[in-house]
Amino acid sequence: MLLTLVFFFNFLREILQETMSADEEHHRESWTMFGNEVEKVELDVIRNQQMLRTRVDKMDLRRKVFRLSQRSPDFPVPLRAHMVWEGMTVKLSCTVQGCPPPKVTCVERQVGIGPHQTSAPTSPKSPICLISSYLIHTFPLKSECLSSLLALELQPEAQFDSTFSPTWAKEGTSFTLQCTFTNPLLPFQQDVSWFRDGVQLHQSSSTDITTCDNKATITIGTAHKEYEGFYTAKLRTRDGVQEHKSFVYIKDASAAALGGPASPLAVQVSDVNRDYIFLTWQPPSADGASPVEGYIGQDEWVRCNVHIQKACHFPVFGLKDRTLYRFRVRAVNQAGAGRPSKATEDVLTGDPLEHTRTTGMLSTLSTFEISDRLVPLPPTDVHACEVSDSYVVLRWTEPEPRGREPLTFYVEQSLAGQTSWGLASMDVVVSSPRFPVFGLVKEKQYCFRVRSVNKYGVSDPSEPSAPVSLAKPQAVPAPPPSVMAVRDTDTSVLLQWEEPTDKNGILGYYLYYSEAGKQDWKTVNNKPVVKTRFTVHGLKTRREYVFRVKSVSRAGNSRYSDESRPIMVKSAINVPSAPSAISLLLCSGSEMVLGWRAPSCHGGSPVQGYYLDQREKGTETWREVNVKPAKKRQFKVSNLICGHFYHFRVFAANLAGVGKPSDASEAFLCEKWTMPQPGEKRLFGAAVGRSAV
Missing domain, CATH: 2.60.40.10 (Immunoglobulins)
Known part of the structure; x- marks a missing residue:
């Protein structure tokens, strides 16, 4: 019995201990969970406080920015001036800023214009219209700001009006070239530039360049043969650069002695040292009464060579160190020495390697x-x-x-x-x-x-040079073959020839002409022509001429080439220029009747017919309209699609061939015309008498 009670009490004690342990653990877990929940709530409160503070700060910042941005309206990009053609659609734009956002109203001559309204521009004096002044008014709430005035004024750009033609000047004299313009030069057109053979000319003691409102001139104070060539005037326009080019001939001055040769040209100095320079030049085109025998060089003007130099190069020796020199050359024949060439620029002798x-x-x-x-x-x-x-x-x-x-x-x-x-x-x-x-x-x-x-x-002597001997006299080049003259205008002829077989050392060509049967030969150019074709100006209309050519080198000029066949000076036949002003005369919905203006130049032969091309708007491919040429300046184009837009261009043709195409027409809408044709009138008789209706 006692053992049973002890066992029972022990069992109760274990149960009680286990129960107390379980209660303790449960209590502990409850407190842990309560602590975690409190921590979460605290974190949420902190996060909400931060978000609220951020929102309040942003709202405060917005209020400050709004207060700072309160200002009157402004135009960062104002209206600008426009020059437009009559009938064009004009789009005006500007940028407006302000706070609060302003309301914008466009005003023409103090009359309000809505966003979809238009104003018809008029100008009684010119096809280019003068758009009235426009004002931009802004209305931000109760404040008002007036923009700057925009005036679309008429400012036509200048174009070439009258230009200079081929010009002849005598050696040693001055000459002036002049261009006039259709309108006064705009500010961006003031820098009219002049070129000679592609090299730009600038203001100098010998060159005077003047540009005024509607005229540009260039004056060369003293003409030399080196100044012969193509002179070009270039005018800047909105579409690019316009240019006019013409040739200026420099004729020989009177000979220094009767029958003496002309002056050499293009005297150049090279290999400058302390007491030595090397001279080169080009022979003159006119030998005088006898062939040129040689040349003499001069420096300030002391003769450099004792013996006449036959070739067009010579070493000048015995000069002073660090001294300025100028050089010129004279040609010599049996009649004596000719006129001196143009002097070189000042040359300073010195050691070229002194700085190194x-x-x-x-x-x-x-x-x-x-x-x-x-x-x-x-x-x-x-x-x-x-x-x-x-x-x-x-x-x-x-x-x-x-x-x-x-x-x-x-x-x-x-x-x-x-x-x-x-x-x-x-x-x-x-x-x-x-x-x-x-x-x-x-x-x-x-x-x-x-x-x-x-x-x-x-010092001791240097090592000897390799054996050297004098060279053989340099042979003059052969004359160019196949000289042929082709008609150009009523006063000019295009001359062409071929290069000689051996063209080494050739500097260019001299050209000569004479009336057929007279043998009165005259020089065309006094500066060698580099290319193998040249337009000879200044000839008499309906006179026959023959031509011949010489090759030019440092060894001298070649003999004359064979004469060309005689040619009568008159206009050649060329293809006509492009027609213009294509217009739509009638449209039936599938056919269009077009008209255009005749070419401004028929090329010396009457226009035989016209060819048309067409393409739809938005495409790039042109399609031939007619195979047979149209005889009149009107043509009906068939097989068109109603509602489509078409572009057209026209070619003119004569005996020489088909000319260049006209500019593409505007896009014509293929749509049947419902109005009466222009010019259509009806005649009604009200009464009939013996002498009146």
């Missing part, structure tokens, strides 16, 4: 070597850079290191294969690494060597 030269001894030399080598080193790379039939130009490289002292040179020469050397420079002081040697014997070979000289002494 290292002065003093090399830093690698020791003190003993510097004191022991005060005498200069010999030059290197001695060779002939220019070989003619009368001289040889030697060239070499100065020694390196060169030293600080001024350096000159001795030039020695010897026959090839011999050991005896003679002084070629004689008493001439050679300051440049260039030296021309004259007086050599033809068909013999020479070797040359050079010594450097300074105040301390003379």
